[in-house]
Ligand SMILES: O=C(O)CCC(=O)C(=O)O
């Protein structure tokens with residue numbers, strides 16, 4: 036293995052410092068919009084009386100301007116004028132637009148060309164630190180204010196706002212890797228490329244391995260780096276564990292990937308349909324509002340306010356033995372009575388008819404109305420001011436509590452991820468005296484298609500990526516509606532779970548856990564249904580979007596709060 040193999044860098048062009056044509060960098064884009072023209076020109080008009088510092092600054096301004104507009108004769112004249120002045124330190128003239136991390140990068144390059152590898156290490160390590168700070172600053176500037184308009188524009192504005200802010204953040208890497216009028220592709224990863232070589236040269240093999248792993252994080256297919264990896268692995272004392280990418284690069288990479296996916300998701304799937312947000316007269320004057328919900332709606336204190344003060348303890352109620360099957364359990368305590376009421380209210384005002392998948396109004400039985408609220412819709416409605424942001428947040432929190440417990444209960448080492456969160460209500464439509472022979476939800480498995488011969492096909496259109504399921508119940512003031520674990524499609528029950536506020540039933544999503552819901556003969560049964568996956572590519576992007584939206588609303592209200600505080604303070608001063 037030669038050094039050449041360890042060394043293979045992206046092309047980097049420096050400003051050339053030849054005599055005569057000196058200080059005019061390569062690859063210059065014409066740009067007349069920089070302010071340097073004026074600065075440099077004014078300075079030159081001041082003649083030789085200027086302070087040395089000003090001359091230095093003016094020369095740098097002229098140089099910066101020239102880096103964008105190399106053909107400007109006036110500026111070339113100015114620049115020559117400065118260069119010939121007695122007090123000028125020509126080697127200190129610099130491009131004022133070059134950022135610190137870029138200067139460090141360029142210095143690292145120079146050190147690399149002079150084979151000063153300790154310096155290469157120093158410059159690139161510091162350049163990276165500075166880069167991440169600059170990146171963070173750039174991202175902060177993308178958090179523009181949210182523009183509130185008329186309702187219809189407003190909804191469009193939400194989509195635009197988030198997409199804009201995400202896109203803006205995504206552009207940071209591009210902005211920061213613009214030097215001397217040129218876009219340096221692969222700017223951030225190339226730091227690790229240089230570093231691995233420098234570490235190698237000074238004998239810091241373990242560090243070199245980390246740099247290799249970090250580079251491969253960005254470019255897993257890079258053949259040179261893959262060969263380098265093999266080479267280092269062949270050295271004594273090097274193991275697979277040494278190829279752990281550095282933490283900040285992992286954080287950066289994962290965030291970047293998630294944002295890209297989210298942007299694609301918004302673009303492809305998220306339909307902002309203003310019609311969807313208009314409540315029907317029936318919905319507005321809903322007569323089946325439970326009294327506790329009504330109390331909350333009227334701003335009165337719920338009867339159970341005190342319960343909120345009691346810390347909710349989660350207790351396991353039934354395990355595999357009691358439930359007659361494997362990988363299933365029931366536990367209580369996932370929501371207080373008040374929290375259930377808040378979520379019931381949320382469902383009452385914000386859920387839409389249909390199953391949430393393909394708009395089927397009565398997906399399981401025509402004797403019940405089926406309504407659901409997705410996380411995305413809850414967040415958007417909160418953004419619109421149509422539902423309380425705290426309730427949308429509660430939906431996130433209660434479901435997260437459920438996910439966390441399922442992960443722990445089944446002792447899962449890999450992260451259990453949400454793939455779909457759905458607040459669902461089923462309302463009996465018929466006279467309770469009419470006997471029903473169907474189920475509210477026929478016996479099924481959540482990740483395969485149950486066949487008449489009793490087998491279960493794990494293929495599309497089944498949600499094959501669902502690995503675990505859980506349902507948190509919100510009420511018990513209805514008839515029927517028990518959850519059942521069944522032996523086969525003929526609904527031979529093996530266990531029954533009675534819904535009640537805060538109760539969770541959790542199970543693995545396969546054939547081993549056939550289940551269904553008994554007919555609801557009167558009233559309305561609401562539950563928070565959750566499906567989880569271990570496959571990252573199926574995680575619930577709508578939930579992530581909702582989290583961002585909710586966080587954004589909370590930040591906004593925090594800002595409003597601060598502003599109020601300041602005005603109060605000023606009032607006090609005025610008195
Ligand atoms: O609501 C329930 O109790 C269970 C619902 C269910 O099994 C499902 O939606 O897949």
Ligand SMILES: [Fe+2]
Pocket residue numbers: 479480481504550
């Ligand atoms: Fe199910």
